[in-house]
Amino acid sequence: MRIIFATGNSKKLEEAREYLEPLGHDVELLLIEGKPPNFIEPQTSELMEVALSKSDQAISMISESELSDCAILVEDSGLFIDSLNGFPGVYSSYIYKTIGLNGILMLMSEEIVRHCEYRAVSVLVMNGKRIVRTGVCRGELSREISGQSGFGYDPIFIPNGSKGVSFGQMNESEKSSFSHRGKSLKALSEAIAPPSM
16 A cells, blocks of 8 residues: 655654564655645644544645545644643644744743653554554653754754763664654554454
């Protein structure tokens, strides 16, 4: 089965391929006129609602094309900081582009307790059926930017159990063992795996 991943992020594509290609699926980017799709973000604080809305939009985008028989994959994720009532949450991408890592660290400068979590929702629409799986990675925000790997908030996110090492300091294999996205994609792959696997 061809699975068309509606994302503009090559790192997310690599992670999806890691879990879905061993099942015999080809995972490729959804491109509209050579570019990743632009989604209309619903006005909600719920990550699940955003992911489901994007899956509906992606299906509409391919309904009249040669990709109409393909499965569609959508993933949405965010950083939720406990002491900021879950901010930036569903607005993580926008906030990252607007104030960056240093802006988040400034917001948290007086906070002693820095608990937070990454959340991911993966939605696969295959053969008319929608399969949804979630993943969570608990951790805390660092006090400084550490490492240059990964993307987004990775250089300031320290997952629980990593002995103080941020996602930004990990290679892909190390990050995968903690990753919220990896957990949601693993659960998704298990949901569609043949019974013998």
